[in-house]
Amino acid sequence: MKNPLYYKIKSITLNTLIHIFLLTIAVSCLFPLVWMISSSLKTQSTIFSDTSLIPQQMHWENYALAWKEGGFGRYFINSIFYTTAVVIGIIVVASLAAYAFSRFSFPGRNIMFYTFMAAMMIPIPGSFVPLYLLMNKLGLRDTRIGYILCMINVGLSTSIFLLKTFFDKMPRELEDAARIDGCSKFGIWWNVALPLAKPVLAVVVVFNALNVWNEYLLAYLILDNRKLYPLQVALMTFQGEYITKYHLLMAGLTIAALPIIFVYVLMQKYIVKGVTQGAIVG
Amino acid sequence: MKFGRFAILIVFFTGIILSGCGQKNEGASNPSEAKKISLTVWHWMTDRESALQELSKKYEEKTGIKVNFELYAPSDAYAQKVRAAAQGNNLPDIFSVLGEKRDFAAYVKVGHISNLAPFMEANNQEWEKGFFSKALATSEFIEGNSYGVAPGIYGVPIDMTSIMMLYNKDLFKELGLDPERPPVKWEDFLAIGQKIKEAKKQGLVSGWGEIWMIDCIANNFAFNLMGKDKVLLTIRGEVPYTDPDWIRVFTLFKQMQDAGLLYNGLVSMVNKTAEQLFANGKAVFAFNGSWCVNVYQGMNPDLKYGVMFLPRISDKFPVSVWGGAGSSFMVYDKSKNKEGAIKFLQWLSDKEQQMFLAEETRNLPANKGAAGRISPALAEFSKAIEYSTHPRVWGVSEFSQVIEAFDKGIQSIIIGEKTPEQVAQEVQKIKERELAKKKNK
Numbered sequence: 191m192k193n194p195l196y197y198k199i200k201s202i203t204l205n206t207l208i209h210i211f212l213l214t215i216a217v218s219c220l221f222p223l224v225w226m227i228s229s230s231l232k233t234q235s236t237i238f239s240d241t242s243l244i245p246q247q248m249h250w251e252n253y254a255l256a257w258k259e260g261g262f263g264r265y266f267i268n269s270i271f272y273t274t275a276v277v278i279g280i281i282v283v284a285s286l287a288a289y290a291f292s293r294f295s296f297p298g299r300n301i302m303f304y305t306f307m308a309a310m311m312i313p314i315p316g317s318f319v320p321l322y323l324l325m326n327k328l329g330l331r332d333t334r335i336g337y338i339l340c341m342i343n344v345g346l347s348t349s350i351f352l353l354k355t356f357f358d359k360m361p362r363e364l365e366d367a368a369r370i371d372g373c374s375k376f377g378i379w380w381n382v383a384l385p386l387a388k389p390v391l392a393v394v395v396v397f398n399a400l401n402v403w404n405e406y407l408l409a410y411l412i413l414d415n416r417k418l419y420p421l422q423v424a425l426m427t428f429q430g431e432y433i434t435k436y437h438l439l440m441a442g443l444t445i446a447a448l449p450i451i452f453v454y455v456l457m458q459k460y461i462v463k464g465v466t467q468g469a470i471v472g
Numbered sequence: 473m474k475f476g477r478f479a480i481l482i483v484f485f486t487g488i489i490l491s492g493c494g495q496k497n498e499g500a501s502n503p504s505e506a507k508k509i510s511l512t513v514w515h516w517m518t519d520r521e522s523a524l525q526e527l528s529k530k531y532e533e534k535t536g537i538k539v540n541f542e543l544y545a546p547s548d549a550y551a552q553k554v555r556a557a558a559q560g561n562n563l564p565d566i567f568s569v570l571g572e573k574r575d576f577a578a579y580v581k582v583g584h585i586s587n588l589a590p591f592m593e594a595n596n597q598e599w600e601k602g603f604f605s606k607a608l609a610t611s612e613f614i615e616g617n618s619y620g621v622a623p624g625i626y627g628v629p630i631d632m633t634s635i636m637m638l639y640n641k642d643l644f645k646e647l648g649l650d651p652e653r654p655p656v657k658w659e660d661f662l663a664i665g666q667k668i669k670e671a672k673k674q675g676l677v678s679g680w681g682e683i684w685m686i687d688c689i690a691n692n693f694a695f696n697l698m699g700k701d702k703v704l705l706t707i708r709g710e711v712p713y714t715d716p717d718w719i720r721v722f723t724l725f726k727q728m729q730d731a732g733l734l735y736n737g738l739v740s741m742v743n744k745t746a747e748q749l750f751a752n753g754k755a756v757f758a759f760n761g762s763w764c765v766n767v768y769q770g771m772n773p774d775l776k777y778g779v780m781f782l783p784r785i786s787d788k789f790p791v792s793v794w795g796g797a798g799s800s801f802m803v804y805d806k807s808k809n810k811e812g813a814i815k816f817l818q819w820l821s822d823k824e825q826q827m828f829l830a831e832e833t834r835n836l837p838a839n840k841g842a843a844g845r846i847s848p849a850l851a852e853f854s855k856a857i858e859y860s861t862h863p864r865v866w867g868v869s870e871f872s873q874v875i876e877a878f879d880k881g882i883q884s885i886i887i888g889e890k891t892p893e894q895v896a897q898e899v900q901k902i903k904e905r906e907l908a909k910k911k912n913k
Contacts, residue, residue, distance in 0.1 A: 234770050238748050315552070322556040331562070410549050411556050414542065426545045430519035432763035433770055 226447075230256075230440035237436045249437065256441040260424035269421035270449070272338060273402045279342040280349050280398050281391060287346075288353030289379045293365075303354070310347040315407065317344075322411050332414045340408055345398040356390040357383060392460030396453060403450050421446055510538040511809055511816055512564035514557075516550035517799060518543060519766065523832035527825055531816060539816060558584055563804040565813040568627075573864045576611075577619035579802075580626050586803040587624035591814055599818055600625070604857050607632050607838040609865040610797035617867060627800035628817040629838035631829065634795030634856040635688055637783075638750065638758040641776040647671055647756070654780035658724075661783035665731030668756055675733040677750050678759035679743025683879040688794045689759055689782070690882060694721050695792040695861065696785050707870045709907045713878075713900040714893075722885055722892030724785065729886050733757070739883040751775055762853035763798075766834040779852035781859075795860030798835060871906040874899060 229237050231248045240246060256262070290296075291303045321340050322331070330336030360383065368378045384391070406422035413419060425446060428439040454461070515524070521543050528539040542564070544550040551570045557563045563584060569576045579585050592600035592608075600608065611627030613619065641651035647667045655661040668675045679685045694703050698717040705711045706718070728734050735741070735755055743760070750758040751771035758764070758777075768775050781791045801820075803813045819825060826842035829835065836854050837843055843854050863869060870878075881895030890898075 235772055238752055238771050318552065319556045319559060323560055326560040326562065331560075407549050407552065410544050410553050416542065426549070427518055427521070427543065429546055430517070432761075433519050433767055435770075 223447075226440050226443055229436060230444050232437055234435060234437050252437050252441040253445065256428070256438040256445065259438060260427055260442050262421065262424055262442070262445060264417065265419055265421040265424045268419060269403060271334070272341065272420055273399050275338045276341040276345065276402045277395055277398050279338065280345045281394060283342065284346055284349035284394065285353050285384060285387065285391070286379065288350045289357055289383050291350065291354045292357035292360075294375075303350075306347045306350050310351065314344060318408060318411050321408070325412055331412055332418070334418055337409060337412045337418070340412060341402050341405065344408070345401060349394045349398065352390055352394055353387060356387050360386060389460045389463040392457040392463075396457055396461055399453050400450055403446075509536075509809065509812060510540060511566065511813055512540045512542060513566040513801070514542050514544060514550070514554065514564045515568060515799075515801075516543070516545050516547045516570070518545045520799075520829070520833045520835075523829055526832070527820065527828065530825075531819060534819075537812060537816070558582075561806065563806075565804055565807040565809045566801050566817065567804065568799060568801055573610075573869070574619060576626070577613070577617075577621045580613070580621050581619075583805055585626045586805040586810060586814070587622065587626060588628065588803065588814065588817075589624040591818070592625050599821070602821065602823070602839050602841065603629060604632060604838060604840055606795065606857055606860045606865075607797045610862065611800050611802075612865075614867065618869075627797070627802045628821055629797035629800045630820060630826075631798040631833070631835040632795065632838050632854075632857060633761045633763060633798040633836065634793050634853050634860050635685075635759065635761045636793055636853060636856055637780045638760060638764065638777050639780060640750065640753055640756055641778055643673065643753060643756045647673070651776075651778065654778055655783050656781075658783045658785045662727060662731045662733070664756070665728070665733035669732035674735045674749075674755045676728070676757040676759060677735045677738065677741060677746040677755040679741060679746050680738050680883070681740040681742050683876070685743065685759065686879045686882050687875060690721055690725075690878070691861075691863075692782050692792055692794065693724050693785060694718070696782070696789055697721060699789040700792070700861070704866060704868060707866070707868045709903065713903060714896045719892050719896050720785075722882065722895050725882050725885050726892055729888075734886060739886050747771065750777075762795075762836050762850060765847060765849045765853070769834065777849070779849055781856065790859060792859050792861045793856040794862055795857060796862040796865065797838060871903070873906055874903050877902045 224243060228243045228245060230252055231250065232240060232245045233249055236245065236247075287306075291299060321343075325331040325336045325340065328336070330339065364382055364386070365378050368382045373381060403420075404422060406420060406426060409418075409420050409423060425439060425442045428435040428442060513524075515521075517524070521541065524541045528541055532538050544553050547570055550568075554563070554567055554569065558579065569579050569585070576585075580587075607629040608625060611629065612625050613621040613623055615623045617623070637654075639651075639654050644651040644654075647664070649664065649667070655664060665675060678689070691703065694717070697720055698715075702711055702715075702717065706713065706715070712718075735746075735749070746755075746758060747760065747764060747767050748771060749755045750760070751768045753772075753775070768777065781793070784791050801817055803810060803817065807813055821839055823839050823841035826837040826839035827845050830837040830842055830846050830850070834847065834850060836846070836850060836857070843851075846854065877899045878895075881890065881899055884890040885892055885895055
């Protein structure tokens with residue numbers, strides 16, 4: 191039997207080490223964010239000469255300048271529209287598909303499911319040119335619907351995988367009870383499966399919202415009309431061939447990051463629940 | 473069953489999608505507007521966007537033709553868009569091809585790019601003569617070129633670049649050197665290294681972590697030491713890299729390192745970092761392109777610097793610099809507005825528009841007549857245009873594996889990992905391997 195002091199010291203040391211480790215991780219995660227905000231308040235030249243995190247002189251006008259120069263107004267609305275449409279589209283299609291893969295037996299079910307899973311392995315830029323050609327043939331190039339459909343396609347595989355894993359674990363007794371109460375297959379999906387899947391749906395919403403919000407490459411490819419561009423494209427205007435307007439870029443990035451941080455904070459409760467319930471690890 | 477909420481969801485989703493579908497026909501309701509001729513130009517030059525938009529307005533006022541400059545940045549996103557559009561036959565009237573000359577050749581061979589030689593040569597070569605000859609060389613394919621492209625000029629340069637040495641005038645003073653007399657000879661340059669060491673300052677910065685800049689300076693040295701012909705003979709496989717002249721080229725990097733002329737950590741430095749260090753007076757020398765005039769202006773408007781040629785190693789051959797056309801525009805051969813596109817490019821490359829671009833964007837103009845109204849620093853860069861060369865105009869290209877071994881070898885010499893002789897042997901070994909592979913094909 192060791193001295194109680196030994197256990198106390200051991201516990202304090204261990205806790206201190208764990209906290210130092212966690213603090214290091216937290217600081218390394220937060221530092222880029224703080225640096226971004228700090229740089230957004232400097233001028234192009236002070237970014238390179240003033241390395242302090244709190245600028246000597248705050249240039250709040252950078253935000254207004256970035257908003258104006260980047261044409262953020264229209265692009266902001268476009269991005270909100272695309273994000274909402276794509277996320278809703280993915281939730282509707284992926285939850286229906288995942289429920290069907292989990293609960294129904296039909297010919298080719300496994301092949302279809304594994305085909306979806308295989309699509310997850312294809313690097314996104316690798317599918318850009320085929321998507322472009324497809325949209326061109328369908329006459330959907332340079333349209334909002336074309337871009338939305340492409341983005342739904344991009345997010346489907348992962349979402350189906352997450353939701354199917356959740357539905358597989360869901361007790362069948364709940365559905366049996368609903369069936370006895372007269373629910374149809376569609377009604378069970380709507381009244382039983384979906385409400386129970388809230389935590390994993392939150393994960394799907396945040397992952398896909400982030401993906402759509404930060405996307406610009408596919409938008410560049412599919413869309414020619416500047417009026418249809420998402421917000422991220424506006425940020426690219428600050429990155430020149432040789433010169434980057436860092437102060438405006440950082441101000442723009444801060445503006446662009448706010449809505450997605452808001453979505454995350456709003457859904458944080460469900461995300462943590464979703465992750466701990468095995469939404470990700472299955 | 474409560475389908476109400478689901479129905480609302482579906483209606484909302486369908487609604488927002490359909491609302492989006494209507495956007496495409498925006499602006500086409502007026503038939504007279506639809507008939508109006510307009511040109512579309514795709515580019516990636518963010519820092520030139522406002523100047524190009526300004527020129528577009530001027531052109532519309534002059535001709536009534538609207539030119540839509542559409543910016544797609546950064547350059548890799550732009551290159552991908554052009555590639556996809558080429559496959560779908562959706563290229564705009566005017567665009568640029570980024571990448572190596574072989575990529576450019578591929579677009580020409582499938583018929584996407586117009587040969588502008590007949591227009592350049594018309595009226596006693598009026599259009600062609602307006603340009604610096606080096607500017608056109610990048611877009612030109614000569615008779616019997618190795619790419620199999622029909623001879624011609626396939627692009628219109630809008631500006632130029634040259635890569636030279638720069639020095640900080642204030643630091644020169646601190647070192648007891650005359651800021652108006654930069655070193656001309658190699659020995660003088662090495663001697664400055666000793667002063668830099670003694671003053672505990674840092675020497676040369678450059679983007680040598682982005683391997684191509686090492687290739688650039690090494691080839692400049694090689695051209696000065698052995699002449700263009702011998703360099704090209706080496707690329708053709710007729711002179712080995714173990715030749716004493718090439719070993720001398722490799723040795724120059726060791727000499728610079730030993731003399732204390734190179735910034736610590738230079739081999740892994742990206743050009744953005746190098747620019748930042750030089751702009752903030754942390755390095756005495758920089759090796760950078762003419763675009764840096766604009767970059768330094770943004771980073772530190774008070775920076776006092778001079779532009780100089782690379783120190784001369786030999787008097788036998790001239791000192792050369794890497795340079796040529798910076799950005800060029802190409803005309804889509806299947807465009808319905810081909811003639812209009814060519815007329816617009818003729819106007820854009822005219823002296824007046826070129827002067828405007830040079831003043832607004834601080835880039836070297838491609839038009840000879842416009843070179844008179846540029847800043848003093850840029851004027852120094854423009855002096856090098858006549859001595860400029862670039863792998864794109866050599867007509868032969870080195871194997872990428874050899875270039876990689878060559879540049880990485882120089883990096884290992886700088887960090888003291890290998891000797892110049894070892895690197896020369898390794899590069900030659902790879903060269904022979906690649907030549908044998910090519911022969912067997």
